[in-house]
Amino acid sequence: MRTLTQYPDLSDAPELARGIFLTIGNFDGVHKGHQELLSSIVRAAGKEGGVPTVLTFDPHPLMVLSPETPFRRLMSIEHKKTVLESLGIELLVIEPFSEILSRMSPDQFIRDVLVSHFSLRSLFIGEGFRFGHRRSGSITDFRRVLEPAGVMVESIDAISDSHGRISSSRIRSLVAEGRVLEAMALLTRPYRLEGTVVVGERRGKKLGFPTLNLFPASDRLVPAMGIYATRTQTTLGRFDGVSYIGTKPTFDPLPKPIIETFLFDFDRELYGEKISVDFYDHIRGETKFTGPEELARAIANDVRQAKDFFHDRRGTLSI
Secondary structure (H helix, E strand, O other): OEEEOOOOOOOOOHHHHHOEEEEEOOOOOOOHHHHHHHHHHHHHHHHHOOEEEEEEEEOOHHHHHOOOOOOOEOOOHHHHHHHHHHOOOOEEEEEEOOHHHHOOOHHHHHHHHHHHHOOEEEEEEEOOOOEOHHHOEOHHHHHHHHHHHOOEEEEEOOOEEOOEEOOHHHHHHHHHOOOHHHHHHHHOOOEEEEEEOEOOOOHHHHOOOOOEEEOOOOOEOOOOOEEEEEEEEEOOEEEEEEEEEEOOOOOOOOOOOEEEEEEOOOOOOOOOOEEEEEEEEEEEEOOOOOOHHHHHHHHHHHHHHHHHHHHHOOOOOOO
């Protein structure tokens, strides 16, 4: 997949003259609903010999338009790239979002962004998609301007389950509550946090449970504090384990949550290396213990529960 951090220039990328099959959105989480839209565009482009393309924005519009409102992403840009490519997207355009862009009228956006920079053949839009100044534009505007120019505009219905519409905001609520198993069903993959391993206080090692510690990026959504069954990707492979999210109230509380992960059958130090932690199930909430001995007993029980979780799901967890 090719990634551009500015609008494409056909003179630099002549293969794009095949014609762009475009969709627009933030695609935070790239969940089941997003995947339905993306699979539609990939199929259509494949039949017509076009280029399945995603136009997205960074930072997220809410971080620019409502900076006073806390907003946390479901996934990093790098993880998003990997998932989009796995779904068949050939071109990803990441445009910096700005107030200037937000003030464009719907017609301005269509003319100055889409028509000027993309050799459009088709535009696929999710149900209820809004754009332009004060979100005043809709699929009606796309059809009014683009269809007379020969561009097909198609709306893809949202995906729902027994609990309602599948959306990024719904998944954020689940993750924030620690309901990562339910979030995984909507994402079709476990919720992931990445970071660089930092030096900790080595208390886990003294207790018999050495951990890999990381502080997630400040713009990422962190699951509710507590203990989770996790799988961690390292430079040495992928390992099952248990992860703790919290401020360590049993000792000297930290000012912000840290993620500490104990890997099963692993005894290496990875300071300074990047790891990714996938969250599969919530085991228990954060607890303040009377001392190290009680904490060690609790961790041993957490490890047993996590091992049981993965053992009971052998052959069913393909991710």
